[in-house]
Amino acid sequence: MNSTVLGYVASTAPASSLSGGFGGGRGGVPSLPLGVGDVIQISIFESQAGGLFIPSDAGSRPGNYITLPNQTIDRDGTISVPYAGKIRAAGRSIEQVQDDIEQRLANRAIEPQAVITKISSRSAQVAVLGDVNSPAKIQLTEAGDRILDVISEAGGLSAPAVETYVTLQRRGHTARVHYTYLTKTPSENIYVYPGDTVLVDRERRTFTAFGASGLNGRIDFEETSLSLADALGKAGGLLDSRADPAQVYLYRIVDRSLLKQLGADSPKFGSETSVPVIFRANLRDPSTFFAAQKFPMQDRDIIYVTNSQATELYKFLDLVGSVPATAGNVSGDSLATRNNIRAF
The missing domain is CATH 3.10.560.10 (Outer membrane lipoprotein wza domain like)
Structure with a gap:
């Protein structure tokens, strides 16, 4: 890295x-034309009483208009207006439908004016x-x-x-x-x-930490962006007694185009568009710390911190020490060697 x-x-x-x-x-x-399922109310005005909708004795009324019962635009996309017949409404604006009603009533009513109010809209x-x-x-x-x-x-x-x-x-x-x-x-x-x-x-975004880190297991991001340095901190850092700071690995599935940009040998992966990649961070190099602060983590990344070589030797010596030997001095020598290494 x-x-x-x-x-x-x-x-x-x-x-x-x-x-x-x-x-x-x-x-x-966006424009919102009328549509199937919309419920509308239609009011029709006439310039004076005695017309098609306003009787001649309507002088005491507050206005020369009538309001038709609310109606729903049917599946055919039409509405019904008395003396105007079926009128297409779906897909048209309120103004267009009003003009259509007025034109159809022009020869029957006295200077008709139509006003449409949208009661509810399902379209x-x-x-x-x-x-x-x-x-x-x-x-x-x-x-x-x-x-x-x-x-x-x-x-x-x-x-x-x-x-x-x-x-x-x-x-x-x-x-x-x-x-x-x-x-x-x-x-x-x-x-x-x-x-x-x-x-x-x-979408619960997590990464997984294994190896010689303070915490092992699945860990939540808990924030919008997370760097490799942050992730190592969330995982409890590197264990001083076990970890090898030069061997910190991050496993990720990446797009094949990234390998081409990095100059890696991508043809051997055949026609796969996504390939597994391992990034190594040498934390013994101070410059890697700055890179780790900017290296973005992704969902389902895996971090593995390897054990140091001395730790692996300790494991081997413990194994040898736990095996009964035909010669009594074998286990004793191995224990002495282990103790000397630890003292060193």
């Missing part, structure tokens, strides 16, 4: 983007699922709603932010980003569109 390797590894750290995947960060507020909804406090379908507004807006409407996160990822699914395409990166990068907080699905999922 050196500065050259560090440059390639740091530059190839995995990253994803919502704005890059959908380009929504460069667009404006302009976003599903927010996963590790949020209140998973639900969120109704979008004409003002525009972004990723963080709909997550907030769903009650916010129910898992630690540092372990949470946000996935956006739209028309067969998917993009995924870390929640912390989403909150720190405004361009990633893109507008959501009707029919989108926002999946919030917790």
